[in-house]
Amino acid sequence: MSPKTKKLTTIAMLTAISAVLITLVHFPIFPAAPFLQYDPADAAILIGTFAFGPLAGLSITIIASAIQAFLLGGDGMYGFLMHVIASGTLALVAGLIYCALHTRTGAFIGLLAGSLAMGLTMMAANHFITPYFMGAPTEMVDAMLIPVVLPFNLLKAGINSIITFLVYKTVSRHIIHGEGWETKASKKISSET
Numbered sequence: 134m135s136p137k138t139k140k141l142t143t144i145a146m147l148t149a150i151s152a153v154l155i156t157l158v159h160f161p162i163f164p165a166a167p168f169l170q171y172d173p174a175d176a177a178i179l180i181g182t183f184a185f186g187p188l189a190g191l192s193i194t195i196i197a198s199a200i201q202a203f204l205l206g207g208d209g210m211y212g213f214l215m216h217v218i219a220s221g222t223l224a225l226v227a228g229l230i231y232c233a234l235h236t237r238t239g240a241f242i243g244l245l246a247g248s249l250a251m252g253l254t255m256m257a258a259n260h261f262i263t264p265y266f267m268g269a270p271t272e273m274v275d276a277m278l279i280p281v282v283l284p285f286n287l288l289k290a291g292i293n294s295i296i297t298f299l300v301y302k303t304v305s306r307h308i309i310h311g312e313g314w315e316t317k318a319s320k321k322i323s324s325e326t
Contacts, residue, residue: 143308144181144189151177151197155216156205162288166277169285175220175293179227179247180304183240183297187228194220211266215258222254223247223290244298248290255286 154174161167174197182190195217202213227247231239256278264271 140185144185144193146308147177147181148193148196148200151175151193152200152205155197155201155207163281163285166281166285169281171289171292173293173296175223175290176296176300178220178224179244179293179297180301182224182228183231183301184305186232187225190224190228191221194224211262214262215255218258218262219251219255219286219290223251223293226250227294240298240301244294248287248294251290252283252287256283 151174154177155172158174159170159172161169162171163169178190178193178197181193198213198216198220201207202209202216207213208215224247227240227243230243230246233239234242259274259278259282260271263269263274267274
């Protein structure tokens with residue numbers, strides 16, 4: 134398999150995983166706002182971002198969001214826009230920093246900055262977009278920005294960033310770079326025989 138084909142196949146797989154995670158694994162984390170639901174889909178997006186760059190991460194975000202919003206019973210255009218803005222911000226900021234500083238520290242800083250950027254961006258997105266699509270008064274939406282919207286998005290981005298930080302190297306080594314799953318001990322034994 135050529136490197137380009139392998140890259141496209143891996144991106145397609147991460148997109149599918151992200152779409153499935155958005156659809157099947159979601160639950161509210163703030164009782165006061167049960168409509169805001171956590172899902173782990175951004176972890177797959179961030180893995181793709183770190184492996185192939187921020188534009189790949191943005192592509193995974195857009196395609197997975199479209200699949201979920203329009204084909205798997207999501208929230209249509211509103212859900213699509215909000216997911217692209219939220220996850221796209223997280224992926225772009227984290228990915229750009231990780232590209233510039235390709236170390237564990239760079240990954241940590243990128244994920245932290247991406248999480249903060251997502252939280253702030255979603256405050257603006259909710260202020261401008263939610264009243265239009267949901268018909269809610271802007272004042273009502275604005276009253277929820279700091280006590281609900283900001284902490285929800287920081288928590289969601291933070292959890293997915295922690296998952297990514299913990300699993301990326303292993304996933305990258307085996308899925309992205311194609312190393313086998315055998316342990317060092319089994320490699321040593323096979324080389325000695």
